[in-house]
Amino acid sequence: MARVAVIGGGQLARMMQQSAIGLGLRLRLLAEGPDVSAAQVIPDMIVGDHTVLTDLEAAAEGAAVVTFDHEHVPPEHLRALAAAGHAPRPGPHALLYAQDKGEMRSRLTEMGVPCPRWAFVATAADVAEFGLPAVLKTTRGGYDGKGVWVVREPEDAEDAFSSGAQLIAEELVDFRRELSAQIARRPGGEVVAYPVVESRQAGGVCAEVVAPAPDLDPALAEAAAALAVRVATELDVVGMLAVELFETADGRILVNELAMRPHNTGHWSIDGAVTSQFENHLRAVADLPLGPSAPLRPWSVMVNVLGGRVEDLEGQLPAVFEAVPHAKVHLYGKAVEPGRKVGHVTVVGDDLDAVLANARRAAGLLVDG
Template sequence: MSSSPLSLAVIGGGQLARMMQQAAIGLGVHIRLLAEGPDVSAAQVIPDHFVGDYTDIDDLRRAAEGSGVVTFDHEHVPPEHLRTLESEGHVPRPGPGALIHAQDKITMRTKLRELGVPSPRWSVMASVEDVVAFGLPCVLKTPRGGYDGKGVWLVRCEADAAEALAAEAVLAEELVDFRREISAQVARRPSGESVAYVVVESRQENGVCKEVIAPAPDLAEDLSAQAQQIAFDVAEALDVTGMLAVELFETSDGRLLVNEFAMRPHNTGHWTIDGAETSQFENHLRGVLDLPLGPSTPSARWSVMYNVLGGAVEELEAQVRTVLEAVPEAHIHLYGKAVKPGRKVGHLTVTGDDLEGVLAQARRAGSLLQDG
């Protein structure tokens, strides 16, 4: 592949990379993909791909060769490898100095404390006695690698604490009394230009995001503005390029506390494909390639995104006709993944002017696609 300002290496072959390709086609961006296997989600739609290991520096070099920029489907590339790529003249975006805050929760919490960003009370634990002294009940997390509820323990007693610590969950956080979870997303380019999407509400089921409502219903204007400003401040302070998603708790007493964040397109932003003037995937590409960012304005009053998890329907493609006959307004996005119980295998979005109607349509379509 010849070097071009509109060439991009993407590390990781999941559904985020797959949806980056959807945006790349319109922009004329050429993507080279480092995939985990020949049939992973993104490899099915990106012709220029090869199978390799994102922890192998030579595979990363091969992906980066001839590419203007390197970006990511996930946060797990070793930071020392990213620094090596930088030293050799490649351009990871976000860079290792930013990405480490999405890779390591203790590093993230330490930086947020330095920045004065509101967060749950937290501390690093070395023993069950430390956990008891911190205060029960609480939440224990592994610093690295957790997602979708994995690597997280609700600790109510000493036995729970011992189990979590044995699994290397050493980050303790207070158990927050929250009303709901919300997410603020911004896109930023190296020149410093940034745009914010409307703040959304995310609803969880068994630790996994089940549906997202954009914008978050009945969110006070001052809290919405505060959430967006937190995202802007974090992006600026950490020099994030591309998309940043900041997940927050809206507490029962009306405060916002940062839970986690991701420096890539995020599940809570999938609604933007069908519900915003510029999708999070296009603005991620624009951001990391230092192109002018697109408007983030919603294109509908309400958007509801419904995550399709592995359920009773095994042949999702065969079920599409049934779903669209019942809910023609549904915009379906399948990830090309084998169906396994609880696995994210697709999502769909419904937009409209009436929230209750949009919610009902999204849930009906999602149920039909997932369970028949």
């Protein structure tokens, strides 16, 4: 019998399987196709559609707990699974705030959580009244820079409104850098916080993560971790929560996004922490005591492998390991397409400059040869 049903067959579900093996948990996967990333490594697999209740029910059969590779399962289906005795973790009451940016902004504002100035907008006149420059975002479905438009002139908003999606406007924040505060939380409230990391973007996609965030004021790091714990507790999140943050030029933190699942900014923890985010996510949703989140070395750097000139990633591994023997490579079993996340590399060590250079070198060999 499956213990945990996982909805969505991407690389996050694939990496959950690594931890599930060690924990003795059996996963059942609802995958989009027979050869998607997670379907290659999870044998108990059903091909189906996460928007179809009967497919979700088939995946959840025999599973006490349901968790997710993404946030896109309709809330009414999650409530139906809960009513049938399959506990969705996180539950629909929490996941809503990762599914809908309008709901997220409304709830966080109500909680007094620091956020960028924002408003719902329906017309170009609304955007002009809000003030330019601004960032327009679809309330649902956006990721990795998709569904996001930077608007500096009124005509820049045309593409956003032609999408037909509900939009919010946010101020264009003058930020120093992007941070991520991650926590794991059990149903009873036990919480473990990971070190706050710096996330570096390229074209709206996470390019690399440095753990912990270099030169971060200890008081600000403590405030970011406490904020993540508060958000998880008040929203009743079970599993991993990533709170993506802006560190502003004047030394404040503002919440940018929420993700209620393992997150790209936590991939470093597989090789760099006592307990990876994937293991703690499964421990949390299965209501097992959480593992320590302490780093194993002073620095960990994770660099995403975004599809480039190299098509045979496995064939490139000898060159990678000859150049950087201590690099840890994680490939996702995906066809290489320009800019697509097809894997990541992590290097840990005592000297940040060396760790960063080696991680970039290893990833570069997988991207451009």
